[in-house]
Amino acid sequence: MWTHAPWQGRLLPHPLAPRERLRAYATWCNAVEGNTTFYATPSRETVATWAEQTSPDFRFVLKLPKPITHERGLGDVGPLLSTFLTAMEPLRERAHTFWIQLPPSFSPAALGTLGSFLRRLPREHRYAVEVRDRTFFENTSAAQALERALAGIDAEWITFDTTVLFAQRPTSEAESEAWLKKPRMPRRVRALTANPVVRYLGRDDPEQTAAGWRPWADAVVQWLREGRSPTVFLHTPDNADALLLARRFHDDVRARVPDLEPLAEPMPVGPPTLF
Structure with a gap:
Protein backbone atom coordinates (compact mmCIF):
# COMPACT_ATOMS: atom_id res chain seq x y z
CA MET A 1 0.00 0.00 0.00
CA TRP A 2 2.85 2.44 0.56
CA THR A 3 3.20 2.80 -3.23
CA HIS A 4 -0.51 3.65 -3.78
CA ALA A 5 -0.45 6.04 -6.75
CA PRO A 6 -3.08 8.58 -5.56
CA TRP A 7 -0.97 9.33 -2.46
CA GLN A 8 2.18 10.22 -4.38
CA GLY A 9 2.74 13.96 -4.47
CA ARG A 10 -0.44 14.58 -2.46
CA LEU A 11 0.14 12.84 0.87
CA LEU A 12 3.59 11.37 0.29
CA PRO A 13 6.62 13.08 -1.29
CA HIS A 14 7.08 12.40 -4.99
CA PRO A 15 9.26 11.27 -6.57
CA LEU A 16 10.82 8.98 -4.01
CA ALA A 17 13.22 6.10 -4.55
CA PRO A 18 11.51 2.74 -3.99
CA ARG A 19 13.64 2.20 -0.90
CA GLU A 20 12.26 5.41 0.66
CA ARG A 21 8.52 5.00 0.04
CA LEU A 22 7.81 2.82 3.04
CA ARG A 23 9.79 5.21 5.22
CA ALA A 24 7.47 8.05 4.15
CA TYR A 25 4.35 5.92 4.71
CA ALA A 26 5.57 5.01 8.20
CA THR A 27 5.39 8.66 9.24
CA TRP A 28 1.62 8.53 8.62
CA CYS A 29 0.76 5.12 10.08
CA ASN A 30 2.49 2.67 12.39
CA ALA A 31 1.19 -0.51 10.74
CA VAL A 32 0.68 -1.89 7.25
CA GLU A 33 -1.11 -4.83 5.65
CA GLY A 34 1.26 -7.03 3.69
CA ILE A 158 -9.45 -11.23 11.94
CA THR A 159 -12.62 -9.34 11.23
CA PHE A 160 -13.14 -7.88 7.74
CA ASP A 161 -16.15 -5.56 8.12
CA THR A 162 -17.80 -4.56 4.83
CA THR A 163 -21.25 -3.75 6.23
CA VAL A 164 -20.95 -0.02 5.51
CA LEU A 165 -19.87 -0.60 1.91
CA PHE A 166 -22.90 -2.78 1.22
CA ALA A 167 -25.38 -0.69 3.21
CA GLN A 168 -26.38 1.25 0.09
CA ARG A 169 -25.87 1.04 -3.66
CA PRO A 170 -22.57 2.21 -5.15
CA THR A 171 -22.22 5.90 -6.01
CA SER A 172 -18.81 5.78 -7.73
CA GLU A 173 -16.84 3.59 -10.07
CA ALA A 174 -14.57 2.48 -7.22
CA GLU A 175 -17.54 1.51 -5.07
CA SER A 176 -19.08 -0.44 -7.97
CA GLU A 177 -15.84 -2.35 -8.41
CA ALA A 178 -15.66 -3.05 -4.68
CA TRP A 179 -19.24 -4.38 -4.78
CA LEU A 180 -18.13 -6.90 -7.38
CA LYS A 181 -14.86 -7.94 -5.71
CA LYS A 182 -15.27 -7.64 -1.95
CA PRO A 183 -17.07 -10.21 0.21
CA ARG A 184 -20.27 -9.26 2.03
CA MET A 185 -18.98 -9.81 5.52
CA PRO A 186 -20.88 -9.06 8.74
CA ARG A 187 -19.50 -7.05 11.60
CA ARG A 188 -18.05 -9.23 14.35
CA VAL A 189 -16.80 -7.23 17.33
CA ARG A 190 -15.00 -9.75 19.52
CA ALA A 191 -11.35 -10.14 20.49
CA LEU A 192 -9.89 -13.55 21.29
CA THR A 193 -6.35 -12.49 22.18
CA ALA A 194 -4.33 -9.57 23.47
CA ASN A 195 -3.69 -8.49 19.86
CA PRO A 196 -6.96 -8.18 17.91
CA VAL A 197 -6.79 -7.23 14.22
CA VAL A 198 -9.60 -5.40 12.44
CA ARG A 199 -10.03 -4.68 8.74
CA TYR A 200 -12.73 -2.11 8.00
CA LEU A 201 -13.89 -1.07 4.54
CA GLY A 202 -16.01 2.06 4.29
CA ARG A 203 -17.21 4.22 1.41
CA ASP A 204 -15.51 6.80 -0.80
CA ASP A 205 -17.33 9.51 1.20
CA PRO A 206 -15.08 10.18 4.24
CA GLU A 207 -18.04 11.15 6.43
CA GLN A 208 -19.90 7.92 5.68
CA THR A 209 -16.72 5.99 6.44
CA ALA A 210 -16.23 7.83 9.74
CA ALA A 211 -19.85 7.31 10.77
CA GLY A 212 -19.52 3.60 10.04
CA TRP A 213 -16.45 3.07 12.21
CA ARG A 214 -18.13 4.16 15.45
CA PRO A 215 -18.65 0.56 16.66
CA TRP A 216 -14.95 -0.05 16.03
CA ALA A 217 -13.88 3.06 17.89
CA ASP A 218 -15.98 1.87 20.86
CA ALA A 219 -14.43 -1.60 20.66
CA VAL A 220 -10.86 -0.30 20.40
CA VAL A 221 -11.37 2.01 23.39
CA GLN A 222 -12.64 -0.95 25.41
CA TRP A 223 -9.78 -3.21 24.27
CA LEU A 224 -7.18 -0.61 25.21
CA ARG A 225 -8.74 -0.22 28.64
CA GLU A 226 -8.55 -4.02 29.01
CA GLY A 227 -4.82 -3.91 28.25
CA ARG A 228 -5.08 -5.29 24.72
CA SER A 229 -3.08 -3.91 21.79
CA PRO A 230 -5.33 -3.80 18.70
CA THR A 231 -4.29 -3.13 15.11
CA VAL A 232 -6.89 -1.49 12.89
CA PHE A 233 -6.73 -1.07 9.11
CA LEU A 234 -9.07 1.43 7.46
CA HIS A 235 -9.91 1.21 3.77
CA THR A 236 -12.21 2.89 1.29
CA PRO A 237 -12.95 1.60 -2.21
CA ASP A 238 -10.47 4.02 -3.81
CA ASN A 239 -8.24 4.40 -0.71
CA ALA A 240 -7.52 7.98 -1.79
CA ASP A 241 -8.03 9.34 1.73
CA ALA A 242 -7.12 6.19 3.67
CA LEU A 243 -4.07 7.75 5.33
CA LEU A 244 -6.06 10.79 6.46
CA LEU A 245 -8.87 8.58 7.73
CA ALA A 246 -6.50 6.31 9.63
CA ARG A 247 -5.16 9.27 11.55
CA ARG A 248 -8.68 10.59 12.12
CA PHE A 249 -9.70 7.23 13.59
CA HIS A 250 -6.62 7.31 15.85
CA ASP A 251 -7.55 10.83 16.97
CA ASP A 252 -11.11 9.71 17.76
CA VAL A 253 -9.80 6.90 19.96
CA ARG A 254 -7.10 9.04 21.57
CA ALA A 255 -9.70 11.65 22.58
CA ARG A 256 -11.21 8.94 24.78
CA VAL A 257 -7.93 7.26 25.78
CA PRO A 258 -5.54 10.18 26.41
CA ASP A 259 -2.67 7.87 27.38
CA LEU A 260 -2.54 6.49 23.84
CA GLU A 261 0.67 7.57 22.15
CA PRO A 262 0.23 10.14 19.34
CA LEU A 263 1.22 9.24 15.83
CA ALA A 264 4.32 10.78 14.28
CA GLU A 265 4.16 13.93 12.16
CA PRO A 266 3.85 12.98 8.47
CA MET A 267 6.84 13.60 6.23
CA PRO A 268 6.34 16.90 4.34
CA VAL A 269 5.17 16.38 0.80
CA GLY A 270 7.32 19.17 -0.64
CA PRO A 271 10.42 21.10 0.37
CA PRO A 272 9.99 23.69 3.14
CA THR A 273 9.34 27.25 1.98
CA LEU A 274 9.88 30.64 3.60
CA PHE A 275 6.40 31.91 2.85
Whole structure:
Protein backbone atom coordinates (compact mmCIF):
# COMPACT_ATOMS: atom_id res chain seq x y z
CA MET A 1 0.00 0.00 0.00
CA TRP A 2 2.85 2.44 0.56
CA THR A 3 3.20 2.80 -3.23
CA HIS A 4 -0.51 3.65 -3.78
CA ALA A 5 -0.45 6.04 -6.75
CA PRO A 6 -3.08 8.58 -5.56
CA TRP A 7 -0.97 9.33 -2.46
CA GLN A 8 2.18 10.22 -4.38
CA GLY A 9 2.74 13.96 -4.47
CA ARG A 10 -0.44 14.58 -2.46
CA LEU A 11 0.14 12.84 0.87
CA LEU A 12 3.59 11.37 0.29
CA PRO A 13 6.62 13.08 -1.29
CA HIS A 14 7.08 12.40 -4.99
CA PRO A 15 9.26 11.27 -6.57
CA LEU A 16 10.82 8.98 -4.01
CA ALA A 17 13.22 6.10 -4.55
CA PRO A 18 11.51 2.74 -3.99
CA ARG A 19 13.64 2.20 -0.90
CA GLU A 20 12.26 5.41 0.66
CA ARG A 21 8.52 5.00 0.04
CA LEU A 22 7.81 2.82 3.04
CA ARG A 23 9.79 5.21 5.22
CA ALA A 24 7.47 8.05 4.15
CA TYR A 25 4.35 5.92 4.71
CA ALA A 26 5.57 5.01 8.20
CA THR A 27 5.39 8.66 9.24
CA TRP A 28 1.62 8.53 8.62
CA CYS A 29 0.76 5.12 10.08
CA ASN A 30 2.49 2.67 12.39
CA ALA A 31 1.19 -0.51 10.74
CA VAL A 32 0.68 -1.89 7.25
CA GLU A 33 -1.11 -4.83 5.65
CA GLY A 34 1.26 -7.03 3.69
CA ASN A 35 -0.99 -8.05 0.81
CA THR A 36 1.82 -8.46 -1.73
CA THR A 37 3.20 -11.47 0.14
CA PHE A 38 0.01 -13.34 -0.84
CA TYR A 39 1.06 -13.24 -4.49
CA ALA A 40 4.80 -13.80 -4.14
CA THR A 41 7.31 -14.26 -1.35
CA PRO A 42 9.77 -11.38 -1.55
CA SER A 43 13.49 -11.90 -1.30
CA ARG A 44 15.12 -11.69 2.10
CA GLU A 45 17.06 -8.68 0.78
CA THR A 46 13.84 -6.85 -0.07
CA VAL A 47 12.42 -7.59 3.37
CA ALA A 48 15.63 -6.23 4.92
CA THR A 49 14.93 -2.87 3.21
CA TRP A 50 11.49 -2.85 4.84
CA ALA A 51 13.14 -3.22 8.22
CA GLU A 52 15.63 -0.46 7.45
CA GLN A 53 12.81 1.98 6.66
CA THR A 54 10.75 1.37 9.81
CA SER A 55 11.20 1.64 13.55
CA PRO A 56 11.26 -1.52 15.69
CA ASP A 57 7.70 -0.87 16.91
CA PHE A 58 6.24 -0.63 13.40
CA ARG A 59 3.74 -3.44 12.70
CA PHE A 60 3.64 -5.60 9.60
CA VAL A 61 0.58 -7.85 9.32
CA LEU A 62 1.76 -10.18 6.56
CA LYS A 63 -0.45 -12.46 4.51
CA LEU A 64 0.71 -16.03 3.99
CA PRO A 65 1.30 -16.89 0.31
CA LYS A 66 -1.58 -18.03 -1.88
CA PRO A 67 -0.04 -21.47 -2.59
CA ILE A 68 -0.27 -22.25 1.14
CA THR A 69 -3.79 -21.04 1.88
CA HIS A 70 -5.63 -21.33 -1.42
CA GLU A 71 -3.87 -23.68 -3.81
CA ARG A 72 -2.76 -26.44 -1.42
CA GLY A 73 -5.44 -25.86 1.19
CA LEU A 74 -2.94 -25.82 4.11
CA GLY A 75 -1.76 -29.34 3.31
CA ASP A 76 1.79 -30.41 2.41
CA VAL A 77 3.09 -26.84 2.70
CA GLY A 78 6.10 -27.28 4.99
CA PRO A 79 8.78 -26.16 2.50
CA LEU A 80 6.64 -23.22 1.27
CA LEU A 81 6.02 -22.05 4.81
CA SER A 82 9.69 -22.40 5.76
CA THR A 83 10.76 -20.33 2.73
CA PHE A 84 8.25 -17.62 3.61
CA LEU A 85 9.18 -17.40 7.29
CA THR A 86 12.89 -17.34 6.45
CA ALA A 87 12.34 -14.45 4.06
CA MET A 88 10.52 -12.50 6.78
CA GLU A 89 13.27 -12.92 9.39
CA PRO A 90 14.91 -9.48 8.80
CA LEU A 91 11.75 -7.83 10.16
CA ARG A 92 12.30 -9.40 13.58
CA GLU A 93 9.78 -7.86 16.02
CA ARG A 94 8.20 -5.80 13.22
CA ALA A 95 6.55 -9.00 11.92
CA HIS A 96 3.66 -8.39 14.27
CA THR A 97 1.22 -10.99 12.92
CA PHE A 98 1.18 -13.57 10.16
CA TRP A 99 -2.20 -13.36 8.46
CA ILE A 100 -3.84 -16.59 7.30
CA GLN A 101 -6.57 -15.47 4.91
CA LEU A 102 -8.67 -18.49 3.89
CA PRO A 103 -10.75 -18.71 0.70
CA PRO A 104 -14.56 -18.45 0.66
CA SER A 105 -14.66 -22.21 0.04
CA PHE A 106 -13.12 -22.87 3.47
CA SER A 107 -16.09 -24.09 5.52
CA PRO A 108 -16.56 -25.48 9.04
CA ALA A 109 -16.04 -28.95 7.56
CA ALA A 110 -12.37 -28.05 7.02
CA LEU A 111 -11.64 -27.01 10.61
CA GLY A 112 -9.74 -30.22 11.23
CA THR A 113 -7.31 -29.30 8.47
CA LEU A 114 -6.90 -25.79 9.90
CA GLY A 115 -6.30 -27.14 13.40
CA SER A 116 -3.64 -29.53 12.16
CA PHE A 117 -1.94 -26.72 10.23
CA LEU A 118 -1.99 -24.35 13.20
CA ARG A 119 -0.48 -26.94 15.53
CA ARG A 120 2.53 -27.29 13.19
CA LEU A 121 3.29 -23.56 13.10
CA PRO A 122 6.40 -22.24 14.91
CA ARG A 123 5.25 -20.83 18.23
CA GLU A 124 7.65 -17.87 18.27
CA HIS A 125 5.33 -15.98 15.91
CA ARG A 126 1.85 -14.48 16.26
CA TYR A 127 -0.93 -15.62 13.90
CA ALA A 128 -4.40 -14.48 12.89
CA VAL A 129 -6.98 -16.18 10.66
CA GLU A 130 -9.55 -14.59 8.36
CA VAL A 131 -12.49 -16.69 7.17
CA ARG A 132 -15.08 -15.72 4.54
CA ASP A 133 -17.71 -18.42 4.80
CA ARG A 134 -20.73 -16.75 6.43
CA THR A 135 -21.53 -19.94 8.34
CA PHE A 136 -18.81 -19.00 10.82
CA PHE A 137 -20.65 -15.74 11.54
CA GLU A 138 -24.23 -17.00 11.48
CA ASN A 139 -23.90 -20.39 13.19
CA THR A 140 -22.90 -20.32 16.86
CA SER A 141 -21.54 -23.87 16.85
CA ALA A 142 -19.32 -23.14 13.84
CA ALA A 143 -18.02 -19.95 15.43
CA GLN A 144 -17.22 -21.73 18.68
CA ALA A 145 -15.46 -24.54 16.84
CA LEU A 146 -13.27 -22.03 15.00
CA GLU A 147 -12.48 -20.23 18.24
CA ARG A 148 -11.40 -23.50 19.84
CA ALA A 149 -9.06 -24.22 16.93
CA LEU A 150 -7.54 -20.76 17.22
CA ALA A 151 -7.19 -20.98 20.99
CA GLY A 152 -4.78 -23.87 20.62
CA ILE A 153 -2.02 -21.48 19.56
CA ASP A 154 -3.52 -18.20 20.86
CA ALA A 155 -4.35 -17.08 17.31
CA GLU A 156 -6.73 -14.22 16.57
CA TRP A 157 -9.82 -14.17 14.34
CA ILE A 158 -9.45 -11.23 11.94
CA THR A 159 -12.62 -9.34 11.23
CA PHE A 160 -13.14 -7.88 7.74
CA ASP A 161 -16.15 -5.56 8.12
CA THR A 162 -17.80 -4.56 4.83
CA THR A 163 -21.25 -3.75 6.23
CA VAL A 164 -20.95 -0.02 5.51
CA LEU A 165 -19.87 -0.60 1.91
CA PHE A 166 -22.90 -2.78 1.22
CA ALA A 167 -25.38 -0.69 3.21
CA GLN A 168 -26.38 1.25 0.09
CA ARG A 169 -25.87 1.04 -3.66
CA PRO A 170 -22.57 2.21 -5.15
CA THR A 171 -22.22 5.90 -6.01
CA SER A 172 -18.81 5.78 -7.73
CA GLU A 173 -16.84 3.59 -10.07
CA ALA A 174 -14.57 2.48 -7.22
CA GLU A 175 -17.54 1.51 -5.07
CA SER A 176 -19.08 -0.44 -7.97
CA GLU A 177 -15.84 -2.35 -8.41
CA ALA A 178 -15.66 -3.05 -4.68
CA TRP A 179 -19.24 -4.38 -4.78
CA LEU A 180 -18.13 -6.90 -7.38
CA LYS A 181 -14.86 -7.94 -5.71
CA LYS A 182 -15.27 -7.64 -1.95
CA PRO A 183 -17.07 -10.21 0.21
CA ARG A 184 -20.27 -9.26 2.03
CA MET A 185 -18.98 -9.81 5.52
CA PRO A 186 -20.88 -9.06 8.74
CA ARG A 187 -19.50 -7.05 11.60
CA ARG A 188 -18.05 -9.23 14.35
CA VAL A 189 -16.80 -7.23 17.33
CA ARG A 190 -15.00 -9.75 19.52
CA ALA A 191 -11.35 -10.14 20.49
CA LEU A 192 -9.89 -13.55 21.29
CA THR A 193 -6.35 -12.49 22.18
CA ALA A 194 -4.33 -9.57 23.47
CA ASN A 195 -3.69 -8.49 19.86
CA PRO A 196 -6.96 -8.18 17.91
CA VAL A 197 -6.79 -7.23 14.22
CA VAL A 198 -9.60 -5.40 12.44
CA ARG A 199 -10.03 -4.68 8.74
CA TYR A 200 -12.73 -2.11 8.00
CA LEU A 201 -13.89 -1.07 4.54
CA GLY A 202 -16.01 2.06 4.29
CA ARG A 203 -17.21 4.22 1.41
CA ASP A 204 -15.51 6.80 -0.80
CA ASP A 205 -17.33 9.51 1.20
CA PRO A 206 -15.08 10.18 4.24
CA GLU A 207 -18.04 11.15 6.43
CA GLN A 208 -19.90 7.92 5.68
CA THR A 209 -16.72 5.99 6.44
CA ALA A 210 -16.23 7.83 9.74
CA ALA A 211 -19.85 7.31 10.77
CA GLY A 212 -19.52 3.60 10.04
CA TRP A 213 -16.45 3.07 12.21
CA ARG A 214 -18.13 4.16 15.45
CA PRO A 215 -18.65 0.56 16.66
CA TRP A 216 -14.95 -0.05 16.03
CA ALA A 217 -13.88 3.06 17.89
CA ASP A 218 -15.98 1.87 20.86
CA ALA A 219 -14.43 -1.60 20.66
CA VAL A 220 -10.86 -0.30 20.40
CA VAL A 221 -11.37 2.01 23.39
CA GLN A 222 -12.64 -0.95 25.41
CA TRP A 223 -9.78 -3.21 24.27
CA LEU A 224 -7.18 -0.61 25.21
CA ARG A 225 -8.74 -0.22 28.64
CA GLU A 226 -8.55 -4.02 29.01
CA GLY A 227 -4.82 -3.91 28.25
CA ARG A 228 -5.08 -5.29 24.72
CA SER A 229 -3.08 -3.91 21.79
CA PRO A 230 -5.33 -3.80 18.70
CA THR A 231 -4.29 -3.13 15.11
CA VAL A 232 -6.89 -1.49 12.89
CA PHE A 233 -6.73 -1.07 9.11
CA LEU A 234 -9.07 1.43 7.46
CA HIS A 235 -9.91 1.21 3.77
CA THR A 236 -12.21 2.89 1.29
CA PRO A 237 -12.95 1.60 -2.21
CA ASP A 238 -10.47 4.02 -3.81
CA ASN A 239 -8.24 4.40 -0.71
CA ALA A 240 -7.52 7.98 -1.79
CA ASP A 241 -8.03 9.34 1.73
CA ALA A 242 -7.12 6.19 3.67
CA LEU A 243 -4.07 7.75 5.33
CA LEU A 244 -6.06 10.79 6.46
CA LEU A 245 -8.87 8.58 7.73
CA ALA A 246 -6.50 6.31 9.63
CA ARG A 247 -5.16 9.27 11.55
CA ARG A 248 -8.68 10.59 12.12
CA PHE A 249 -9.70 7.23 13.59
CA HIS A 250 -6.62 7.31 15.85
CA ASP A 251 -7.55 10.83 16.97
CA ASP A 252 -11.11 9.71 17.76
CA VAL A 253 -9.80 6.90 19.96
CA ARG A 254 -7.10 9.04 21.57
CA ALA A 255 -9.70 11.65 22.58
CA ARG A 256 -11.21 8.94 24.78
CA VAL A 257 -7.93 7.26 25.78
CA PRO A 258 -5.54 10.18 26.41
CA ASP A 259 -2.67 7.87 27.38
CA LEU A 260 -2.54 6.49 23.84
CA GLU A 261 0.67 7.57 22.15
CA PRO A 262 0.23 10.14 19.34
CA LEU A 263 1.22 9.24 15.83
CA ALA A 264 4.32 10.78 14.28
CA GLU A 265 4.16 13.93 12.16
CA PRO A 266 3.85 12.98 8.47
CA MET A 267 6.84 13.60 6.23
CA PRO A 268 6.34 16.90 4.34
CA VAL A 269 5.17 16.38 0.80
CA GLY A 270 7.32 19.17 -0.64
CA PRO A 271 10.42 21.10 0.37
CA PRO A 272 9.99 23.69 3.14
CA THR A 273 9.34 27.25 1.98
CA LEU A 274 9.88 30.64 3.60
CA PHE A 275 6.40 31.91 2.85
